[in-house]
Amino acid sequence: MMAQGTGAHDHEVSAVASTQRLWQRIGTLALWRVAALVAASPWMAPIGPLNLLLAPRCVSCRTSCAPQQLLCAACWRAMPWLPDPLCERCGLPQPCGTPCPAAEWAFSRSWAPLDYAGPVIALIRALKERGAIQAADLMAATIVARAPARVLLDGAVLVPVPADPWRRRRRGIDHAAVLADAIARRSGNDIVAALQRRPGGRQAGRSRAQRVAAGPTVQANGALVGRDAVLVDDVHTTGATLHAAALALNKAGAGRIACVTFGRSI
Ligand SMILES: [Zn+2]
Ligand SMILES: [Zn+2]
Numbered sequence: 001m002m003a004q005g006t007g008a009h010d011h012e013v014s015a016v017a018s019t020q021r022l023w024q025r026i027g028t029l030a031l032w033r034v035a036a037l038v039a040a041s042p043w044m045a046p047i048g049p050l051n052l053l054l055a056p057r058c059v060s061c062r063t064s065c066a067p068q069q070l071l072c073a074a075c076w077r078a079m080p081w082l083p084d085p086l087c088e089r090c091g092l093p094q095p096c097g098t099p100c101p102a103a104e105w106a107f108s109r110s111w112a113p114l115d116y117a118g119p120v121i122a123l124i125r126a127l128k129e130r131g132a133i134q135a136a137d138l139m140a141a142t143i144v145a146r147a148p149a150r151v152l153l154d155g156a157v158l159v160p161v162p163a164d165p166w167r168r169r170r171r172g173i174d175h176a177a178v179l180a181d182a183i184a185r186r187s188g189n190d191i192v193a194a195l196q197r198r199p200g201g202r203q204a205g206r207s208r209a210q211r212v213a214a215g216p217t218v219q220a221n222g223a224l225v226g227r228d229a230v231l232v233d234d235v236h237t238t239g240a241t242l243h244a245a246a247l248a249l250n251k252a253g254a255g256r257i258a259c260v261t262f263g264r265s266i
Contacts, residue, residue: 060122070135071119080115091236091264102239106246109258111151113142116235116263124234128175139262140182151258156228157190161245162197180232194223195245218248225253235263
């Protein structure tokens with residue numbers, strides 16, 4: 001009877017242990033599943049590096065890719081390089097229009113290597129929305145490797161175009177400053193934060209005419225009197241923001257002004 005009782009007890013203990021192991025395993029699997037879902041969610045935006053660590057995915061198409069890689073091989077092959085020749089003034093493929101869309105702008109040159117589309121938008125968002133500094137490094141390396149001499153002038157000072165203050169606070173990053181810093185480390189140009197931007201509200205939804213009519217919300221200090229400047233921003237869309245920044249630098253006594261961006265809306 002004792003042997004039977006012990007056996008039943010052992011069986012009971014074994015069943016309990018087995019059940020515990022099963023629940024532990026379910027718990028572990030559930031934990032990993034939740035971690036993967038959380039890593040892929042937009043709530044992880046403020047801690048992008050952890051997101052990349054948990055689930056390395058292409059920032060553009062979201063398929064898995066090698067750790068530390070922002071783009072998968074297919075998206076790299078699909079990068080929308082702008083075709084030569086480009087208009088030196090507005091940065092659009094030739095012919096850009098009659099007159100050139102930037103004919104009245106306060107900068108004399110602008111250039112970007114890529115159309116603002118597909119993987120380019122994804123990389124810019126990774127920097128702006130998730131603070132992915134490695135995206136800025138990739139953009140800067142691309143710009144410095146491909147920029148014509150007329151854009152990154154010897155002796156010119158890099159000037160980041162400041163983001164709208166409320167957007168900068170919301171994102172926690174001044175993306176143009178991060179990009180300009182990454183370019184300066186590679187090109188050897190000096191960098192000066194010569195511009196301040198007043199809160200101007202959202203640009204999205206406004207027409208080109210409305211953006212231009214809104215006027216400049218940018219002010220420059222006198223740090224660049226007589227010096228050539230290269231405005232740095234993530235994307236050149238209508239040109240209104242770059243024009244406002246160039247106008248402010250002109251009024252503050254800067255020399256020639258060029259613009260360099262990673263993307264160009266065409
Ligand atoms: Zn991809
Ligand atoms: Zn043009």
